[in-house]
Amino acid sequence: MTNAADTAAGEPPLLAVAGTVIHTPERGVIEILEDAVVTVGEDGRIERVIESDDPAQEATIEAAAAGGRLTLLRAGQYLLPGLVDLHVHAPQWPQIGKALHLPLEQWLANCTFPLEARYADLEFAARSYSGLVDALLANGTTTALYFGSVHLGATKLLADLCHAKGQRALVGKVVMDDPTLCPDYYRDASATIAVAETEMFIEHVQRLAGPEGRVRPVITPRFIPACTNDALEELGRLARQTGLHVQTHCSESDWEHDFVRHRLGATDTRSLEAFGLLGRRTILAHSNFICDDDMDAIGGCGAGIGHCPLSNAYFSNAVFPLAQALEKKLHVGLGTDISGGPDASIFSACRHAIAASRMLADGVDARIAPDKRGRPGAAIDFAEAFWLATAGGGIALDLPIGVIAPGFAFDAMVIDTTVPDADLTLWPDLDEPEDVLQRIVYGAARANVRRVWVDGATVVDKDAGLDWT
Numbered sequence: 001m002t003n004a005a006d007t008a009a010g011e012p013p014l015l016a017v018a019g020t021v022i023h024t025p026e027r028g029v030i031e032i033l034e035d036a037v038v039t040v041g042e043d044g045r046i047e048r049v050i051e052s053d054d055p056a057q058e059a060t061i062e063a064a065a066a067g068g069r070l071t072l073l074r075a076g077q078y079l080l081p082g083l084v085d086l087h088v089h090a091p092q093w094p095q096i097g098k099a100l101h102l103p104l105e106q107w108l109a110n111c112t113f114p115l116e117a118r119y120a121d122l123e124f125a126a127r128s129y130s131g132l133v134d135a136l137l138a139n140g141t142t143t144a145l146y147f148g149s150v151h152l153g154a155t156k157l158l159a160d161l162c163h164a165k166g167q168r169a170l171v172g173k174v175v176m177d178d179p180t181l182c183p184d185y186y187r188d189a190s191a192t193i194a195v196a197e198t199e200m201f202i203e204h205v206q207r208l209a210g211p212e213g214r215v216r217p218v219i220t221p222r223f224i225p226a227c228t229n230d231a232l233e234e235l236g237r238l239a240r241q242t243g244l245h246v247q248t249h250c251s252e253s254d255w256e257h258d259f260v261r262h263r264l265g266a267t268d269t270r271s272l273e274a275f276g277l278l279g280r281r282t283i284l285a286h287s288n289f290i291c292d293d294d295m296d297a298i299g300g301c302g303a304g305i306g307h308c309p310l311s312n313a314y315f316s317n318a319v320f321p322l323a324q325a326l327e328k329k330l331h332v333g334l335g336t337d338i339s340g341g342p343d344a345s346i347f348s349a350c351r352h353a354i355a356a357s358r359m360l361a362d363g364v365d366a367r368i369a370p371d372k373r374g375r376p377g378a379a380i381d382f383a384e385a386f387w388l389a390t391a392g393g394g395i396a397l398d399l400p401i402g403v404i405a406p407g408f409a410f411d412a413m414v415i416d417t418t419v420p421d422a423d424l425t426l427w428p429d430l431d432e433p434e435d436v437l438q439r440i441v442y443g444a445a446r447a448n449v450r451r452v453w454v455d456g457a458t459v460v461d462k463d464a465g466l467d468w469t
């Protein structure tokens with residue numbers, strides 16, 4: 001990706017990683033750079049990707065090795081961009097793998113709000129959030145977009161922990177102030193207090209990490225049914241004034257979609273737009289019931305969608321029209337939706353996204369004739385799924401992440417296809433080069449993620465005792 005002429009020796013890099021790079025810089029495009037060297041500058045950004053036939057490689061490797069800054073991948077290890085999770089409910093971590101038998105509205109009222117209310121206790125919050133951030137990093141999630149709870153204190157703690165552990169994180173104090181839906185024991189006391197605490201949270205995070213830092217505050221109305229119009233209007237004003245990210249749930253299930261249409265006479269998307277909450281840095285979780293007009297509104301302002309295929313299977317009554325959204329050039333990435341999705345891995349989300357798209361394409365009810373059963377053209381493949389999990393998530397967030405190329409942040413991971421206690425096995429005598437990515441997308445587990453960097457800093461090294469050079 002660079003010419004010999006570009007590679008005159010300069011300052012030694014912060015880091016150089018030598019090995020085979022696999023990424024998907026564009027939707028459906030797999031790029032494999034065998035035996036490349038990726039150099040990273042002091043700012044944590046990728047400086048150069050030097051291919052194997054470039055004479056500058058040797059000197060770069062020697063300089064990095066001399067400075068103790070070289071990481072050399074072994075046979076069977078691959079350098080991939082880190083994963084981006086566009087939808088995580090941090091306080092629901094202790095509920096992962098439980099309570100998925102209920103419809104959304106009962107799950108919220110009977111299980112989720114009582115659990116989230118416990119985050120008034122900062123000791124409980126610290127225990128839960130610390131385990132969650134460690135687990136996501138160990139799964140290769142270098143960037144996470146988090147809903148906190150309604151509590152200012154616990155949500156500050158979540159931001160502090162992400163900062164301390166080095167994860168790229170966008171974190172929101174949840175706003176939910178409408179007594180019609182939110183119980184007395186778990187809601188903002190008023191719209192005014194909810195907005196004031198959101199402002200305090202923004203100040204805290206920007207003091208912690210800087211205005212465009214690795215940890216950023218997000219304006220977070222939980223979803224329209226939980227918020228008064230006053231709160232939504234004020235949060236819209238704040239979004240316009242600050243230019244910060246916004247996250248919320250959008251047209252998730254029959255119940256939720258109909259609730260908003262009855263209350264406001266418009267879809268979630270058009271209502272959010274009217275409140276000033278739909279913009280380039282808005283991420284809409286789910287969005288399963290969006291219509292063509294909603295897609296036009298989302299595409300028109302460049303907002304993003306966090307597609308959560310596993311949680312949709314439990315709560316959403318429908319499959320998100322992913323391929324249609326991509327054809328319309330909407331910005332889409334993947335989310336686990338912990339704990340509506342009982343799986344912390346974005347590799348799993350890739351697999352669920354592929355499976356859901358196939359079911360939408362073919363249809364699911366065998367009693368319906370094949371030509372009427374599905375929605376032709378709705379399927380995506382593994383390369384598109386991996387693009388959603390990396391570059392697609394980065395585009396949705398408007399951040400330079402998800403691609404191994406100069407100018408992007410060095411948020412990356414080593415996938416080891418040789419670890420013994422895992423089911424990911426390559427068959428070099430049977431495989432085409434692109435099959436490596438296919439096998440990783442379908443087979444990678446937490447144990448295969450050996451090392452993780454964010455902004456060039458090592459945040460996970462499961463083989464810390466081993467020599468990487």
Ligand SMILES: Nc1nc2[nH]cnc2c(=O)[nH]1
Binds near residue numbers: 249315340
């Ligand atoms: N899946 C999901 N949907 C929601 N809608 C409002 N809150 C939630 C939540 O916590 N999870």
